[in-house]
Amino acid sequence: MQPVTLYGAPHSLYTGKTRAYLRKQGIPYVERAADSRFRAEIVPKIGRGIIPVVELPDGTIVQDTVDILDHFERAGARISAYPPGPRQRVLAHVAELYAVVGLTRHAMHYRWSHADRQDRFLQDAFTAGSGADQAAKVMARMQSYLPMLGVTPATVPAIEASYLELLDLLEAHFAQHPYLFGGAPSLGDYGLLGPLFAHLGRDPVPADLMKRRAPKVYRWVERMNAPDPDIPEFGDYAATYLAGDAIPETLEPVYRHMASELFPELADKLAMLCRFVADADPQEGAPVTEKPHRRIIGSVATAFRGIAFESGVQPYVLYLWQRVTDAFEQLEPPSAAATREWLDNAGLAPLLDLHRPIRVERNQHLEVWGRKL
Structure with missing residues (x-):
């Protein structure tokens, strides 16, 4: 399984929620800071500078913890939340x-x-x-x-x-x-x-x-x-x-x-x-x-x-x-x-x-x- 990219920060409230879910579900991920690529490519797609954001291997963007968790729940969670x-x-x-x-x-x-x-x-x-x-x-x-x-x-x-x-x-x-x-x-x-x-x-x-x-x-x-x-x-x-x-x-x-x-x-x-x-x-x-x-x-x-x-x-x-x-x-x-x-x-x-x-x-x-x- 290819890893997803989690744009977030260690001190971010909602990143913590998303990160914990990915770990519990065994979903491979790579966490990145809101770097220059995030600002240049991700922000224009979501309409505002906000974290966390998950980028799927196919380039799909999912923003907001509610939507992120629900996306993976629909895909089939190891232990449903x-x-x-x-x-x-x-x-x-x-x-x-x-x-x-x-x-x-x-x-x-x-x-x-x-x-x-x-x-x-x-x-x-x-x-x-x-x-x-x-x-x-x-x-x-x-x-x-x-x-x-x-x-x-x-x-x-x-x-x-x-x-x-x-x-x-x-x-x-x-x-x-x-x-x-x-x-x-x-x-x-x-x-x-x-x-x-x-x-x-x-x-x-x-x-x-x-x-x-x-x-x-x-x-x-x-x-x-x-x-x-x-x-x-x-x-x-x-x-x-x-x-x-x-x-x-x-x-x-x-x-x-x-x-x-x-x-x-x-x-x-x-x-x-x-x-x-x-x-x-x-x-x-x-x-x-x-x-x-x-x-x-x-x-x-x-x-x-x-x-x-x-x-x-x-x-x-x-x-x-x-x-x-x-x-x-x-x-x-x-x-x-x-x-x-x-x-x-x-x-x-x-x-x-x-x-x-x-x-x-x-x-x-x-x-x-x-x-x-």
């Missing part, structure tokens, strides 16, 4: 959504709010392959995103308290199970790995915190980056998903934690999106923004743990959200009822019940408006 159990599958998508909406905030805070304590490490990471001047521009741009992600002086104490709670909850789970839903990694595991590896499990300040407070979580990060199941400490634990669509009791508090941080932010962003669609009347197939590198269509007042902030509204979040509802709508009635009951008990029923006015799809590597709902 889609659990066979209906509840497990829907909850995997919820974790994938939470990783972007919730954990990105934690990851960016611990990287950039503590930049002075890990400056040499970050400088080395961002300078590699780009030079000092370009690295300085990229680092400054990344730090400029903090307020729109909800990282402000007012929210920082709540963000850090939230992260410690999450570590403790995940620690309890990974003490009993190798992955979220048993002995095989799901879409949810790969989603959570992005922030929990590249930023929170690799940058010196948060990595030290994870190792000291939650060694089982750090061990899961190692396990996710291994090419095999890597579960020797679990003895005869089968390297498969739990049978019977079982959801470990240790996951229930994890998902309640997710619910508490997905809302009210998602509801507030949805309200803004409803107003946008009513006013702008976007046409099906039109790009969600005027310029491909722009990811937001505006901002909205919302709150994190009761602390107000102004958040950017990304249609991409809707793209991830509808993966939850699409998976749910494919279920047979008994499975749908059991899944809804579980989501309701965890505080996640609004994911199913809040009305979204429009779909978001992807075409030629970019987000576009889908049909109105």
